[in-house]
Amino acid sequence: MLTKQELEEFSAEANLLYLDHISIDCVVFGFHEGQMKVLMLKSKNEAGWQLPGGFVKKEEPIDVAATRILATRTGIDEIFLKQFHVFGDADRNRQHNEMYNKVVAPEKNFFSHRFISIGYYALVDFIDVNPTPDAFSELCTWRDLDDLPPFLLDHEQIFKTALDTLRLQLNYQPIGYNLMPKEFTMPELQKLYETILGTKLDRRNFQRRMLGFGILNKLEATRKGGAHKAPYLYSFDLDNYQAALKEGLKSGW
Amino acid sequence: MLTKQELEEFSAEANLLYLDHISIDCVVFGFHEGQMKVLMLKSKNEAGWQLPGGFVKKEEPIDVAATRILATRTGIDEIFLKQFHVFGDADRNRQHNEMYNKVVAPEKNFFSHRFISIGYYALVDFIDVNPTPDAFSELCTWRDLDDLPPFLLDHEQIFKTALDTLRLQLNYQPIGYNLMPKEFTMPELQKLYETILGTKLDRRNFQRRMLGFGILNKLEATRKGGAHKAPYLYSFDLDNYQAALKEGLKSGW
């Protein structure tokens, strides 16, 4: 449990360092052993979990702030990030305040201010991440998408909005480069799409479609060790992938 | 030109009334006589035009703030609004500051603070709008999309991002209800799509596709007065339109 003194010290520093009223919350998606995962923090002070977040320094661009925040939580410096929504209800941190105001006088507590939060989602390669808790959390760890803990504040809404956004993006942007390891098999990539979408896809149609995008390189090697026919390995063709990111996969009109 | 005193008075009030560091900028699209238009304000103090914008009151949800800001600029209370991006570079209001700091001491000037701006776009029926300038503008008026004036600050980027977003939305959401009058002809609706997209579309395919969405009611009447065959009038089927807004027009996966 955080002490009153620790909170007051943090608040004094935060007032000097950060822009008031603006926060950033991040939904970090990872994928490992056929499971989609989110990075979450278990609060020291409250019974519940939060998304990794932080504040914006007085002279810092918001994208830089988001990158910095996630670098300290994951150890990754270059991270794929996208802002997706702003959460600006007047009482989104009421739950927080009721708890904090018992410990620290509101005027000495940075957290009791109203914050408008910019939501970012991140896609990372699971194995690159070194989950590191912040001063207000006792634990930072991956949580399976189908086994999520109770969220604090409006973080469940933030998470759900991020997932909805990711599902939409899937339709007109390539996804996978940031979530998959360097080399992977087609069934593994399919599993990623299936867990994001929450549906089963046809193996053969998926393969044709993916290859049709022209963003994959088929490698010589196969993944041995499975109990059955060894699938081919693929890697992303980074040039074509980047191009597809910009132009989109298919227009519509 | 605004006086020093006016600025100081506004700043003193703004500090009490508004959240610091957060602003809202709106891209209001309208459509009239085959032309796509944006609502813009001509600055009193600088040579250039701005998008309508404002600040968030201390206890006000951001969506309410955006609605309030646009209500005072347009006279419309119920306005179709969507947040689309946050603009948070550290120096986005540098241009502003250099000008303002000559007039008012920075510590007495709300505008010289750093602002992170939440971008909203709005779709409105042209004829409902009563353009009303704010205290810092000498003029509020529609500007044609293909005849835009020089923008102040980063408002050109905000505008372009809004237009890009609108073009994307077109692919999976119905657009038109908020931009068209109650009754309209198919060629008129097509003109809207063409100006948003910046391309020509096939008359017959457009009609089939639009009707295929099931969001239009064909009316008995026709639009007389044109020099040629009178086109049928249509109205939007609001129920189906709303449903399409939620579910999207076509998935993809």
Next chain:
DNA sequence: CCAAAAGTGTTCAGCTTACACCCATGA
């Protein structure tokens, strides 16, 4: 050699695309 996973191929329906044709209207 067999079960299960993976690679490859084919068919069919529905949609998009690109046109042709006819009708109504005011000049």
Next chain:
DNA sequence: TCATGGGTGTAAGCTGAACACTTTTGG
């Protein structure tokens, strides 16, 4: 009556969905 815009129709081609067959692997 004729030029023009608007309504309706249709054939060709592409794409996604559904499904069959073959190949490879470890047990």
